Amino acid sequence: MTLAFVFPGQGSQSVGMMQSFADLPGVRETFSQASELLKQDLWKLAAEGPAEELNLTANTQPVMLVAGMALYRAWQARQGPAPAIMAGHSLGEYPALVASGVLELADAVPLVRVRALAMQEAVPTGVGAMAAILGLEDDAVRAACSEASSANEVAEAANFNSPSQVVIAGNKAAVERGMEIAKARGAKRVVLLPMSVPSHCSLMQPAAERMRKELGSRPFRRGTVPVLHNADVKSAESAEAIKDALVRQLVQPVRWVETVRQMVSGGVTHMLECGPGKVLASLNKRIAPETQILSFGDGAAFAQALSALK
Numbered sequence: 001m002t003l004a005f006v007f008p009g010q011g012s013q014s015v016g017m018m019q020s021f022a023d024l025p026g027v028r029e030t031f032s033q034a035s036e037l038l039k040q041d042l043w044k045l046a047a048e049g050p051a052e053e054l055n056l057t058a059n060t061q062p063v064m065l066v067a068g069m070a071l072y073r074a075w076q077a078r079q080g081p082a083p084a085i086m087a088g089h090s091l092g093e094y095p096a097l098v099a100s101g102v103l104e105l106a107d108a109v110p111l112v113r114v115r116a117l118a119m120q121e122a123v124p125t126g127v128g129a130m131a132a133i134l135g136l137e138d139d140a141v142r143a144a145c146s147e148a149s150s151a152n153e154v155a156e157a158a159n160f161n162s163p164s165q166v167v168i169a170g171n172k173a174a175v176e177r178g179m180e181i182a183k184a185r186g187a188k189r190v191v192l193l194p195m196s197v198p199s200h201c202s203l204m205q206p207a208a209e210r211m212r213k214e215l216g217s218r219p220f221r222r223g224t225v226p227v228l229h230n231a232d233v234k235s236a237e238s239a240e241a242i243k244d245a246l247v248r249q250l251v252q253p254v255r256w257v258e259t260v261r262q263m264v265s266g267g268v269t270h271m272l273e274c275g276p277g278k279v280l281a282s283l284n285k286r287i288a289p290e291t292q293i294l295s296f297g298d299g300a301a302f303a304q305a306l307s308a309l310k
Contacts, residue, residue, distance in 0.1 A: 003309065004268040005083040005099065006260075006284070007068045007092035008275040010060050010199075015049035017276035018067060020299030025077035030070035034062065034109045042066055057197055061091050061116040062109055068095030068275040069105055071296050075274070081309050085235075085268065087228040087259050089280055090159075090199065091115075093249065099274075100223030102242060107218055114214050118207035119197050119250070128198030129172035130158060131179050134165055135188025141166040144185060148178035158200035159254040162286040164188075169198035200230075200253050208250040215243040230254045233262050260287040270294065272305060 021027050031043040088096040097103045145155040155178035158169035179190040220239035229245035231252045236242040273280045273295035281295035294305045
């Protein structure tokens with residue numbers, strides 16, 4: 001067995017998502033550590049919401065980072081098998097790097113809060129948008145985005161999530177044009193997503209510049225487990241290369257299909273989603289049906305995964 005861990009990002013959060021994990025070793029302690037760093041009760045936010053507050057980018061990103069790490073620590077405490085390789089979807093790259101030992105949680109938590117605020121502030125509310133395009137080939141989505149863009153408004157492919165599921169991002173008007181073009185080109189479905197921050201496109205350049213400065217002073221170490229980066233589907237060797245990948249991630253698409261296929265071609269036989277919910281597990285089953293896909297959807301699923309893999 002060769003095991004990969006994948007960490008979910010924004011979009012996997014829900015009120016009450018950690019309740020069934022509360023008694024696992026290290027879970028509450030990890031949340032307490034992060035809450036002290038931010039002077040905010042993250043456990044209460046995850047447990048009670050309200051959803052509107054949990055779904056604010058500035059809150060979602062730290063909470064999902066901590067949730068992923070809390071479950072990783074619980075897995076280690078229960079002596080679950082160690083992964084041979086890891087990756088994270090967008091924000092999920094940060095808990096993957098903490099789990100690998102590249103970053104300390106105490107450094108990652110405030111860093112992710114800065115990342116979230118930088119992304120929120122890069123584009124005024126109402127200016128940006130994201131949409132899912134289903135049932136259209138990647139090149140056709142790229143062509144629709146190109147046709148929808150103008151000198152002042154962009155639409156770009158942002159997440160290659162699974163075969164025939166691509167998320168586009170950019171200026172709201174251009175994204176809406178891209179949706180109509182994609183529909184005319186044969187897309188089975190187009191869905192405007194409830195997100196005002198157009199992640200992983202060129203509109204995030206101000207956030208990328210801010211993160212480059214922020215990352216410059218942070219201590220990064222050599223990790224114990226390789227982490228594939230969203231931007232280039234490679235594992236960076238040096239601290240500077242890892243920081244550069246995290247900066248580029250903000251303005252370049254998440255190449256998730258390639259990431260999962262790269263893991264499988266490297267010998268991965270089992271893939272475990274380390275975080276609440278099963279968004280990535282659902283995508284991964286469509287990308288790599290030959291691989292055993294598991295998730296920590298809830299406490300019972302955690303126990304099942306542990307039993308299946310030990």
